[in-house]
Amino acid sequence: MLTSPAWARTWSILRLLMAVAILAAVITQLVASVTRTAENGQDVGTVVANFFSFFTILSNVGSVGVLLWAAIWYFRRGRQFRSESRGLAITLASVTTYMIVTGVVYNLLLRGIELPQGAEPVPWSNETLHVVGPIFLLVDLFVGPLRRRLPWRNVLIVIAFPIVWVLYTLVRGPLVTNPVSGDPFWYPYPFLNPNNFDLGYFGVLGYVVGIAAVIVGIAFFVIWIGRRRGARRSDRDAAAASSAERPRAAR
Known part of the structure; x- marks a missing residue:
């Protein structure tokens, strides 16, 4: 079923719908942050720059782009090919890795912790960005x-x-003044803020190394699954091509 044209069309439509949902979630949280910042007379430009400095936001924006790319590519050209283009495959593998990392890190380390977004997280948007998108x-x-x-x-x-x-x-981080608290620094996540550790940047280093190991592990996992699925499809394609050639050879 997963290799049928009907499934490819169906999943491509689901990719389009998921891209729209994630985009709506990003825009909703951004509008909430900008609105609260403007109401408080704070620096909107800094808040917007900070917003797009979150790994979560960048990963989700990337997922919007690659899901739209994958769906549009399929409907325009994909039906003529046996596998996605190399550029699309690499981008999809990258964004998939980042979204899985986002889901894992948020739900293990950050859920329930207030992050410096400029406004309270919008519940449905927050869950879309940290749970629904990564699962998809x-x-x-x-x-x-x-x-x-x-x-x-x-x-x-x-x-x-x-x-x-x-x-x-x-x-x-140390070059930006937090527009909400007035602190002479701003970091998107508490584990990257050296001011939160007695050891300063050495405390940050421990988290960076641990999360880097997770990212590398997930990247290998994503490539591995893609290789297994791609290899199986290539074997079937080769067998189909071989059987198609046999009658021709017999003649």
């Missing part, structure tokens, strides 16, 4: 159509963005 991308990994078999070296591409994001966060 995880399910997509197993049932999404036309998966491509990627080489293991693509894990390096997948983990490149989180490395850049951590460096950006640690460099930017």
